[in-house]
Amino acid sequence: MPELPLANLHNPTLLTLLENLGDEHFFEHWLEWLYQTLLTDQCMLFFCSNDDKVSTLLYKDFSADASARQLALAYIAERQYLHDPNFEQLRQSRPHEVITQHLDDLIPTMGLAYHKRFFEEPGFLDKWSILFRADNGRYYLNLYSRRGRFRDLFSSSQSPHDQEQQTARLLATLISKHYRLNQQQLSQGALAFLSDRERQVCEAMLAGKKAEAIAHELGVAPSSIITYRKRAYDKLGIRSRAQLFALCR
Numbered sequence: 001m002p003e004l005p006l007a008n009l010h011n012p013t014l015l016t017l018l019e020n021l022g023d024e025h026f027f028e029h030w031l032e033w034l035y036q037t038l039l040t041d042q043c044m045l046f047f048c049s050n051d052d053k054v055s056t057l058l059y060k061d062f063s064a065d066a067s068a069r070q071l072a073l074a075y076i077a078e079r080q081y082l083h084d085p086n087f088e089q090l091r092q093s094r095p096h097e098v099i100t101q102h103l104d105d106l107i108p109t110m111g112l113a114y115h116k117r118f119f120e121e122p123g124f125l126d127k128w129s130i131l132f133r134a135d136n137g138r139y140y141l142n143l144y145s146r147r148g149r150f151r152d153l154f155s156s157s158q159s160p161h162d163q164e165q166q167t168a169r170l171l172a173t174l175i176s177k178h179y180r181l182n183q184q185q186l187s188q189g190a191l192a193f194l195s196d197r198e199r200q201v202c203e204a205m206l207a208g209k210k211a212e213a214i215a216h217e218l219g220v221a222p223s224s225i226i227t228y229r230k231r232a233y234d235k236l237g238i239r240s241r242a243q244l245f246a247l248c249r
Helices: 006-010 012-019 026-037 065-077 087-091 103-109 112-120 150-154 160-181 183-193 196-206 211-218 222-236 241-247
Strands: 042-049 054-061 098-102 126-134 137-145
Touching: 012 026, 026 160, 042 065, 054 065, 054 183, 065 112, 065 241, 087 137, 098 103, 098 160, 103 126, 126 160, 137 160, 150 160, 160 183, 183 196, 183 222, 196 211, 196 222, 196 241, 211 222, 222 241
Parallel strands: none
Antiparallel strands: 042 054, 042 137, 098 126, 126 137
């Protein structure tokens, strides 16, 4: 993996991120920055509320996004997070504490089946986890690479550990500040990246409403509800109402 060009941490892209904090387009810029600067091949962001409810906020694989959707669904719907060596540490994290972990640190306590499903099969060589607790709950950011080790990005720095910690705190601050400014996007979770109609249909389904009732409320034909539902399912990588409930726990 190429070394991290430290100058890239102080470029106009960061100004763009700051300008878009709280905006619906923030993550478009943020993900591109992760891909270009931190050489991230897949990004997962989960949220654990103060009552221990776990939900998916974001998943993105830059070469195989369908794979990211499937892994995110498995992690939540099948409660695979209970087998994640980081999860208990996330639950016990202290307010405003930022914790970082690398795959090599976790392998000794990771089950073979979990490692195979979430690392070997999708072809990841490394994962850099950033765990942090804000006032409204705990965020769990996972960056994955197929190209090398994340630690190598900081190896040219005079203080590699300090540089890594500063970068992790920067990422944690950007995420927590964005969701503080955009509480609606936090409450919508993975649905935040659907169109307005797709999200309305999914939210109504999560409330237990049938297609006919949703169509009446939105003033559209029942056939349109089926279309919006199909589009939403395709984007979310799911196929059923049960999977929708599982993803949005």
